[in-house]
Amino acid sequence: MGRLKIKKSLNHTFTFKSLVPSISEKLHWFNRQLYPFLLKFAGVVCIVIFTIWGLKEVWNTLTDLSIFKVNPATLTFNVPPWMDNRFSEDIKQVEALHGHYSLYERDIANRIATIYGDMVVIKKVDVVKRVFPNKLNIRFTMRRPFALIKKGENSYLVDEEGVLLPKEYYKFSDVDYISPYIQSRKLSRLPLPGKEWNDKKIKAGIALVKFLRINNIHNLFGIVSVDVTNVHREKYSAGSDIILWTENNTQIRWGCSSLFKPPEEPTDEEKLQNLLSIAKIEGTSLKQMEYIDVRWSKPVGKRWGN
Structure with a gap:
């Protein structure tokens, strides 16, 4: 029994001794092959990192130049x-x-x-x-000017949305937005430039000027201004809310704006047909007419001196 234990112990000792050369060989191979590779790999990684960092610094320096x-x-x-x-x-x-x-x-x-x-x-x-x-x-x-607004001696420019524009940046000759101009003796408080002028008179004027220009009526009849003083009056009046003035000082009593028109009043298109029916008789200059009222199904008018 004692001999058997001694034999097993000797076998284990021989086995361990046989493993030592194998581990030593592997360490030797690692030192000879893998270790230099890892060093080179680490060096390449460092070079790449420093290159990227350097390029970034160069880029930041270049883009920070005044040019x-x-x-x-x-x-x-x-x-x-x-x-x-x-x-x-x-x-x-x-x-x-x-x-x-x-x-x-x-x-x-x-x-x-x-x-x-x-x-x-x-x-x-x-x-x-x-x-x-x-x-x-x-x-x-x-922002392109759409209309010139006049109140007394003061004038203003607005775009199609009614936004107030600084006049100093725009021309006033050879442009189409100054005729016909919109005039009123009463207007709400002037907004800051760049802000919408929230005034029903101005909204009504812009809507009608747009209609006149689309149909070229302002050129055909020589209309120079659209008076919106009476738009949105506090008290009822039989007078016309909007009056168009021609270069011959003829009044065209247009009535209410299409934006605030009562149901019984003709549309802008119907009023235009009324105006054209008068023009067939009097001519488009209307120079013989003191006023024309197109608010009714049958337009009426008055000649100067009658």
């Missing part, structure tokens, strides 16, 4: 023919943009769109696009 800064003073704008040259100069003085942003900043397009979108005369920023290497392509939808 990549947003500078409105260097921008060139193609403005519509109805805008004054002053706008081209003033839009270059936007302080919020001068040197504050790089062309390659994240979300730069939205930032520029927000800044320009706050300008009164710009209705919408359509496009802000980077053009490599250091240019911007910007396209706006401008």
Whole structure:
């Protein structure tokens, strides 16, 4: 029994001794083959990391140069023919943009769109696009004047939505938005530029001027103004809410605005037909007429001196 235990112990000892050379060989192979590979791999990883970091630093340094800064003073704008040259100069003085942003900043397009979108005369920023290497392509939808509003000696410009516009940016010659103009002796409080003028008289005037221009009636009859003083009166009156004045000082009593018209009054199209029926007799100049009233199914009028 004792001999058997000694034999087993010797067998285990021999087995362990036989494993030692195998482990030693593997360590030797690791040191000779795998270890140098791991060192090279670690070196490549370090080089890649430092290269990426270096390129990022170089990129940040380059894009921080002045040639990549947003500078409105260097921008060139193609403005519509109805805008004054002053706008081209003033839009270059936007302080919020001068040197504050790089062309390659994240979300730069939205930032520029927000800044320009706050300008009164710009209705919408359509496009802000980077053009490599250091240019911007910007396209706006401008607020175009629709009508001239007169109250006494004062005059104002509004767009088709009734938004008050700064007159200094627009031309007043060879443009179609100053005729016919809208006039009134009474108007609500003047809004800030860029805000809608919430006045029913102005809304009525804009709606009728649009109708006249679409049908070219203002040119055909020489209509110079649309008087909306009596629109939305507090007290009832048999007088006409809207009066059109021609260049021959003839009144065209148009009646109520299509926006606030009572059901029994003719539509704008029917009033136009009434006006044309008078023109067949008197001519489109209407120079013999003191007034024409087109509010009824059968229009009436009065000649000068009668």
